[in-house]
Amino acid sequence: MDLLKSMKISSSGLSANRKRMEAISSNIANAQTTRTAEGGPYRRKEVVFGSEPARKSFKDMLDGEIDAHAEEVHATEVVSTNNPPILKYEPNNPEANEDGYVAYPNVNVMKEMADMISAQRAYEANISALNTSKSMAIKTLDIGK
Numbered sequence: 563m564d565l566l567k568s569m570k571i572s573s574s575g576l577s578a579n580r581k582r583m584e585a586i587s588s589n590i591a592n593a594q595t596t597r598t599a600e601g602g603p604y605r606r607k608e609v610v611f612g613s614e615p616a617r618k619s620f621k622d623m624l625d626g627e628i629d630a631h632a633e634e635v636h637a638t639e640v641v642s643t644n645n646p647p648i649l650k651y652e653p654n655n656p657e658a659n660e661d662g663y664v665a666y667p668n669v670n671v672m673k674e675m676a677d678m679i680s681a682q683r684a685y686e687a688n689i690s691a692l693n694t695s696k697s698m699a700i701k702t703l704d705i706g707k
Contacts, residue, residue, distance in 0.1 A: 565702075568695045574634035575688035581637035582609045582681045586674050593669040596657045604667040605642035612638040643668070 585607040595604035613633040645668040653662030 565695050565699045569692055571634050572688045572692040572695065574636060576685060576692070578609075578611055578635045578637045579681050579685040579688065581640070582611075583678065583685070585609045585640055586678045586681060589669050590671060590674050590678075593667060593671050593674075596664055596666060603647045603665045604669070606645065606667060606669050607640050607642055609637045610639050610641060612636050 589606050592604040598604050613635050647665035648668055649663040649665055651662055652658055652664045655664045657664045659665075
């Protein structure tokens with residue numbers, strides 16, 4: 563695998579984890595949102611990852627066994643979960659239904675924080691791999707001096 567391809571794979575991981583971090587941030591920010599434009603409480607967002615081979619041309623497809631397993635990751639879509647809202651008894655709240663219950667988003671802030679740490683670590687791992695590839699490229703260029 564050439565160095566540019568490894569950098570491209572790392573950058574796709576950076577982009578996918580940035581999208582994941584945006585969804586997590588949105589979930590935390592809207593953990594108490596009871597009314598949205600679509601109606602009802604905010605729905606938790608999740609990012610769906612997908613992969614595709616890191617090969618673009620026929621020549622790339624024929625290159626070595628390592629290249630055959632190299633894949634880029636992409637955030638294919640952001641979906642809203644269908645988890646039911648959490649009902650809390652607050653009869654004085656203007657958002658309460660006729661029984662006095664308010665529907666809050668089913669967002670667990672502690673789970674979101676754990677997901678945020680996981681996304682941060684994945685982002686850092688991709689940066690580390692990118693820096694290693696960059697360092698290898700610089701060392702390769704130094705050989706010619």
